[in-house]
Amino acid sequence: MVANKADLPEARNNLERLREIAANDGREFFVISAVTTEGTRALMQHVDGLVAAYKQADEPIEVVEELVLPTEEHGSVDDYEVVRENDEYVVKGGTGLAKLMRRLDLNNPEAISYLQNLFEKNWFVQNLGGNGDPGRPLSRLEN
Numbered sequence: 668m669v670a671n672k673a674d675l676p677e678a679r680n681n682l683e684r685l686r687e688i689a690a691n692d693g694r695e696f697f698v699i700s701a702v703t704t705e706g707t708r709a710l711m712q713h714v715d716g717l718v719a720a721y722k723q724a725d726e727p728i729e730v731v732e733e734l735v736l737p738t739e740e741h742g743s744v745d746d747y748e749v750v751r752e753n754d755e756y757v758v759k760g761g762t763g764l765a766k767l768m769r770r771l772d773l774n775n776p777e778a779i780s781y782l783q784n785l786f787e788k789n790w791f792v793q794n795l796g797g798n799g800d801p802g803r804p805l806s807r808l809e810n
Contacts, residue, residue, distance in 0.1 A: 674700040
């Protein structure tokens, strides 16, 4: 059991009660202050001893001769097609674009900005302009 904030006078009032609870439960008791570092060395040495004992008691790890990782089809984000469906433009992408979209958090403004910059860099905007209304926004992405 660890009692923190030992640097505060009101915390010191509870130490004997906590020490008694730890003793009744058969637990080690440490008094520390993260601010003054009081007691932290003793706590870390105790934790180090516990970890060392745990490692000694642990069964040996099975050594894997060959590691086989799942393969994912590679593709370029440039592999896409812009089509007009009804009254909206849709980007239908290949495996590279699909992989990118799976990795992005589309609720994150930084991810959206990254995606917009990537689209501009990869001529998405120019392709939309070549298919109709240059200022018309992209409606959907499909893979």
